[in-house]
Amino acid sequence: MNNNSKVFANAAEALFDLTDGISLMSGGFGLCGIAENCINQIAEMGIQRIHAISNNIGNSGRGLAILLKQHQISQATCSYVGGNPDLEQQMLSGQVDVTLVPQGTFSERIRAGGMGIRGFYTPTGYGTLVAEGKEVREFDRPCILELPLKADFAIIKAQRGDTYGNLWFKETARNFSPLMAMAATTTIVEVEELVELGGIQPEDVHLPGIFVQRIFQGANYRNDIEIPIYADE
Template identity: 55%
Template sequence: MNKVYPDAKSALAGLLKDGMTIMSGGFGLCGIAETLSDAIRESGVKNLTVISNNAGVDGIGLSRLLETRQIKKMISSYVGENKLFAQQYLAGELELEFCPQGTLAERIRAGGAGIPAFFTKTGVGTLVAEGKEVREFDGEKYLMERGLFADIAIVHAWKGDTAGNLVYRKTARNFNPMMATAAKVTVAEVEHLLPAGQIDPDHIHTPGIFVKRIIQVGTALKRIEQRTVRKREPAAAAGEEV
């Protein structure tokens, strides 16, 4: 089957519908499927449930879907860098399911592995445990968490081939590999697209069997979410030890 599509709009054609659940890879602004999320915005689909570690920052990535009120609910672990996210949540305009970051990663991995639920000590005795089953194992209390599975997953990879095999670069690996396994259809955007067989099998992070559609977007803009610098030390006088 031909997995390569000319652009994001065509790659998402026939997949989007109101009320669906979408997984979106990335961490902060690193490894986000920005081209695909912008195409979702342009489609006008609404009442979405989006599973993502966070919603980026104002004006970039998933935040652009918040601007158009297309997201009904977020399942996330961190939202501190997005003022619009906070405003909509506090105003009661956006549903939010907070999930500890490690638990979120495991819920996604479990969904991709066909595991409906698992038990973890994280969150026991806190607000996270409200409404969830708590069970005791070997004298310790554990909280039951459900696996997550989406209608579609959008992921960003550094390199891919026409068979859908993907390679992520460094920190951009984050949630992308897990999400690629945990949806009915995974759509990938890649910076470099190669013919099938040109990627060393030992270097593949996501096997092509998980990827149904793929587009090439060119080298991604490496955005910096928070720039932190220190003051430059004054230059030493000539002959002075440093």
């Protein structure tokens, strides 16, 4: 490994500079496409007062809910808390300050954060609690001003990545991950398959490696399925 390499040996090495009070984007939809190695490592490090930015903040005790159970998350920005009793309970008791954001606004705010867009107007949320305190502007219909979302760190899982950080995601595991990778100051990626440069065809790169600061080969993936339903059963 040379000094300029983005490649790290494991989660412990790749997450060396995480500290209390960071904002942390975490990719995945429910448990699909979550950075399992990074989450377990953050649980072990015991980092406190995390502002977690993630669609679901885990589910049923798994994913980021591991950090919730250890009371490592003090603030959460997400779109959905259903199916996550740890979050719902800590939200209602005031232990976690939760900001609910409509999912399309959530993803576009993160995209804007990475893409240098300073704000955008959307009809989503007009006339609801989401619009409270926000500028309203009339286009073809009334829209509200939404601002970008950024974070200190993003933890991302991809199926395949090369040593520069070019990534390829499998099926619906892509979701918020490439957006978050663009919006964080330091993006840390774990992959099931770490390949050499050229191991991913340029046409097949879903996220260019310019957005990635660190990458490592993950291990021991559970890849949990939340609700398995099979044909004809």
